[in-house]
Amino acid sequence: MKKIIFLAVAAIAAMLMVSSCESTEMTTHYIKFEEGNANFTSNLYLQSKVMNLIQYNADHLDNSFFGTEKDAVNWFNETLDYLASDGFASAEPEVPVLESTSATFCLISYGSESSVDGVNYGHEVTRRTIEFKEHSLL
Numbered sequence: 001m002k003k004i005i006f007l008a009v010a011a012i013a014a015m016l017m018v019s020s021c022e023s024t025e026m027t028t029h030y031i032k033f034e035e036g037n038a039n040f041t042s043n044l045y046l047q048s049k050v051m052n053l054i055q056y057n058a059d060h061l062d063n064s065f066f067g068t069e070k071d072a073v074n075w076f077n078e079t080l081d082y083l084a085s086d087g088f089a090s091a092e093p094e095v096p097v098l099e100s101t102s103a104t105f106c107l108i109s110y111g112s113e114s115s116v117d118g119v120n121y122g123h124e125v126t127r128r129t130i131e132f133k134e135h136s137l138l
Helices: 002-019 044-054 069-083 086-090
Strands: 027-036 064-067 102-110 123-131
Touching: 027 044, 027 069, 044 069, 064 069, 069 086, 069 102, 069 123
Parallel strands: none
Antiparallel strands: 027 064, 027 102, 102 123
């Protein structure tokens, strides 16, 4: 009788432990440009420099991150911190940037979900607006 009760308690404990584990789904994530203020939209040089760093290429998975959503958010924040840094402002090619130049970006998870028309567009995980460092070529 003790063995049966012990086995039942052990089975219940094992079921509770299994059901409490978090799912760690691994998916591809990428950064998508959403919008920029007037200073950003009028600065084609800055737009090109930013897009070269973040433009997602589905064929080669360039500028993407494969992993958990938590790790992808960290990658997203690190990338945007770099875009807002002096290091990015002075990196080649150097481009002029006016003060108060900002843009908003989204982190997109490209998992197994599909839209109604059968095309997978992914879903937004988070978004963030950054302000670029003012930079002059003079």
